[in-house]
Amino acid sequence: MNWQSRRVLVTGGAGFIGSELVAQLAHAGARVTVLDSLVNGKRANLDGLPAESTTLVVGDVRDETLARDLLREHAVVFHLACLGLRHSLHAPGENHEVNAGATLAWLQFAREARVERFVQVSSSEVYGTAQRAPIDESHPTAPATVYGAAKLAGESYALAMHRSWGLPVTVVRPFNAFGPRSHHEGDAGEVIPRFVLCALAGKPLTVFGDGTQTRDFTEVSDTARGIALAGSVPAAIGGVFNLASGSEISVLALARTIAARVAGARASGVAAPIVRLAPRPGDVGRLVGDAARARKVIGFAPVVTFDRGLDRLIGWYQAGGVAPEELLRGFEARNWNAP
Numbered sequence: 001m002n003w004q005s006r007r008v009l010v011t012g013g014a015g016f017i018g019s020e021l022v023a024q025l026a027h028a029g030a031r032v033t034v035l036d037s038l039v040n041g042k043r044a045n046l047d048g049l050p051a052e053s054t055t056l057v058v059g060d061v062r063d064e065t066l067a068r069d070l071l072r073e074h075a076v077v078f079h080l081a082c083l084g085l086r087h088s089l090h091a092p093g094e095n096h097e098v099n100a101g102a103t104l105a106w107l108q109f110a111r112e113a114r115v116e117r118f119v120q121v122s123s124s125e126v127y128g129t130a131q132r133a134p135i136d137e138s139h140p141t142a143p144a145t146v147y148g149a150a151k152l153a154g155e156s157y158a159l160a161m162h163r164s165w166g167l168p169v170t171v172v173r174p175f176n177a178f179g180p181r182s183h184h185e186g187d188a189g190e191v192i193p194r195f196v197l198c199a200l201a202g203k204p205l206t207v208f209g210d211g212t213q214t215r216d217f218t219e220v221s222d223t224a225r226g227i228a229l230a231g232s233v234p235a236a237i238g239g240v241f242n243l244a245s246g247s248e249i250s251v252l253a254l255a256r257t258i259a260a261r262v263a264g265a266r267a268s269g270v271a272a273p274i275v276r277l278a279p280r281p282g283d284v285g286r287l288v289g290d291a292a293r294a295r296k297v298i299g300f301a302p303v304v305t306f307d308r309g310l311d312r313l314i315g316w317y318q319a320g321g322v323a324p325e326e327l328l329r330g331f332e333a334r335n336w337n338a339p
């Protein structure tokens with residue numbers, strides 16, 4: 001799709017992946033409206049974008065009047081607003097409300113507004129642990145958390161609205177993303193930014209369980225490009241697409257890699273220690289994705305290697321001018337309990 005002057009709405013667009021998607025769409029000439037409650041997103045994530053092409057509306061996706069009004073004014077919707085996996089461990093009801101309940105309402109309003117495309121950003125967490133690997137889109141879904149279950153409900157509602165009413169929906173299932181503007185803080189905190197900051201501060205990197213659980217990481221610029229492609233290719237309507245690198249790394253190997261890589265960037269050259277804690281509830285054992293369908297149908301191909309992505313993130317923290325110790329203030333190793 002030519003994004004020039006297209007009116008695009010990105011829910012959750014002040015968040016980690018959303019802000020990268022907004023930047024890519026704005027640079028491609030789209031006029032982007034961001035709806036975000038800023039519960040985990042930040043205004044600063046949209047800094048540097050041209051004001052004439054990017055508008056931030058601070059509001060809640062559960063506000064139905066606001067949803068209806070915004071949907072009437074936009075042709076393409078990328079629905080990313082959501083509360084995270086660890087949030088679902090301490091607040092499952094609210095997690096369901098935002099991730100599943102609000103999604104159903106948005107789909108109904110999108111139908112009324114006759115939007116041209118609704119991209120539902122789901123998650124690899126819908127699969128649960130791999131029963132066979134790599135995981136393609138026909139792999140059974142067996143989410144291990146309320147987050148994964150709510151994401152599965154959201155994407156199932158989207159596909160049902162397509163099948164019942166022809167709503168032009170596309171579902172993407174990103175595997176783990178990492179990169180600048182990712183979260184280290186609170187229950188939104190993800191493993192890579194937490195490991196990088198702990199390593200920079202010389203604090204222990206915490207591995208839950210034996211560390212053999214694996215993940216498939218994609219750099220956020222690749223993830224966001226995949227999401228944008230899903231919203232632009234006509235053949236993607238009604239489809240479900242993994243966004244994955246196809247490479248698998250265990251959490252223990254990840255901790256060792258990051259500790260060693262950051263040690264090289266620290267004055268002392270000493271690697272941070274790695275400690276093990278009891279397993280986290282709902283921690284999926286194995287996740288590695290097959291993105292062949294996305295490659296074939298929407299032309300998705302990740303280009304940022306894991307090492308380059310890691311260096312980019314380390315450099316981003318170093319250029320940010322805030323000491324890692326400061327960013328880690330109030331750090332909780334077990335970041336899934338109620339705040």
Ligand SMILES: NC(=O)c1ccc[n+]([C@@H]2O[C@H](COP(=O)([O-])OP(=O)(O)OC[C@H]3O[C@@H](n4cnc5c(N)ncnc54)[C@H](O)[C@@H]3O)[C@@H](O)[C@H]2O)c1
Nearest residue numbers: 012015016017037039040041060061080081082123176177
């Ligand atoms: N980060 C990953 O590795 C990953 C992997 C798979 C799927 N995803 C999906 O990608 C999307 C973006 O995730 P992210 O990692 O950028 O997380 P994020 O928390 O940075 O982004 C979500 C955004 O939604 C906003 N939000 C939350 N509740 C809201 C509400 N009620 N109303 C309005 N805005 C609200 C938050 O403020 C935040 O900015 C999510 O749908 C997530 O499920 C992420």
